[in-house]
Amino acid sequence: MFEDAFKLKIRPDGLEKAAARTYVTAVRDVLEKIHRTACGKALLQSIRFHGYVVNIIPYPGADVCGADVDGDYDAATGIVMPTVRYTPGNFAKGGSCSHLPGRGWAESILFHELVHALRDIAQGKRRVYKGVVMTGGLHRYDTFEEFIAVLCEDIYVSERGNPHRLLGDHRGIAPLDPALADSFRFFATGSQTFRFVERFCRENPGFTKMLSRVPARFNPIAAYYKDPRKAQSFSNSPAAHERDADGVWGKLFERERSPTLPTGSPANLPPPRPASTPIRRP
Known part of the structure; x- marks a missing residue:
């Protein structure tokens, strides 16, 4: 799959079969759009460089425009293993956050969260947590x-x-x-x-x-x-x-x-x- 090449794993946690397939397809589509840009290539290649898997799961919070990164500290490696919590459908037409002005929020918000994921891994490798x-x-x-x-x-x-x-x-x-x-x-x-x-x-x-x-x-x-x-x-x-x-x-x-x-x-x-x-x- 496309995301595997960049150490990304799309996990439709908590979703039933049809919804899970829709979620995986939607996230993959956003990732492919990000990768078509020079910024996106730089970010995804940098995540791959560090060699740690970044999981992407549905956003569970009540904020209709929410997305974040949940960092799980791994004591064995000393690395903060990031999980991006993000639901692209919230930003699509008819979604709970479709009222935002302009276009492209689904891509830019995932890009933002993946920058956090990259930084979490990089800082963990340097043992910088403050x-x-x-x-x-x-x-x-x-x-x-x-x-x-x-x-x-x-x-x-x-x-x-x-x-x-x-x-x-x-x-x-x-x-x-x-x-x-x-x-x-x-x-x-x-x-x-x-x-x-x-x-x-x-x-x-x-x-x-x-x-x-x-x-x-x-x-x-x-x-x-x-x-x-x-x-x-x-x-x-x-x-x-x-x-x-x-x-x-x-x-x-x-x-x-x-x-x-x-x-x-x-x-x-x-x-x-x-x-x-x-x-x-x-």
């Missing part, structure tokens, strides 16, 4: 891992001609600020942007070098490899420090506002997100 919480201009990306996954997803979306908007954070589907939707200007998102992109390229050199060759209009990884000093200058710019300051106040506002929100509501900045707008991932 997460980094984002601050300043990057605080709405939540964690370093989500920053990397959203960045890679945006490069993938850009390569495909922007079937839907580039994302500006991990909280929802807010678009990337047009002032940052440029390969170099993206580094002005915050003063730490260059450092985090540099870390990603250092930790995953094979994957990031392949990404840097992707002919996408938006490709900060390509910008980093092409001219790191220029990229760093944007992270040192007044605009980056202004966004850091805005982020500090924004995070403080979230903490102050959180106790007043109804149970289960996302703690986000005003104006409040309409109830119909989904939170994309836990």
Whole structure:
């Protein structure tokens, strides 16, 4: 099967025969679409390189637009063995998340989760398990891992001609600020942007070098490899420090506002997100 070549295993856990066949076929179709892109080839080849199987199972949560990666630590190898939990039918026509603006969400969301899977395996092999919480201009990306996954997803979306908007954070589907939707200007998102992109390229050199060759209009990884000093200058710019300051106040506002929100509501900045707008991932 197609997925076997890349150490991926589609498991229709909990589904009956007909539904199981439909699920496997749908996931395989999405994987094949991903593989038709340069970003997709780079990602799938990188997963294969590490040699550990990544399982893909139906998403069990109540979030209609949900998808995530469940990491299972294997004590024998010290590796975090990732399982992607994802249901493509949710994003198809008539699906529970078909209302998202634009096209191609089924592919880009699976791409995003597979980036997490790759990172889980790669970090496990290096025995690195400590997460980094984002601050300043990057605080709405939540964690370093989500920053990397959203960045890679945006490069993938850009390569495909922007079937839907580039994302500006991990909280929802807010678009990337047009002032940052440029390969170099993206580094002005915050003063730490260059450092985090540099870390990603250092930790995953094979994957990031392949990404840097992707002919996408938006490709900060390509910008980093092409001219790191220029990229760093944007992270040192007044605009980056202004966004850091805005982020500090924004995070403080979230903490102050959180106790007043109804149970289960996302703690986000005003104006409040309409109830119909989904939170994309836990």
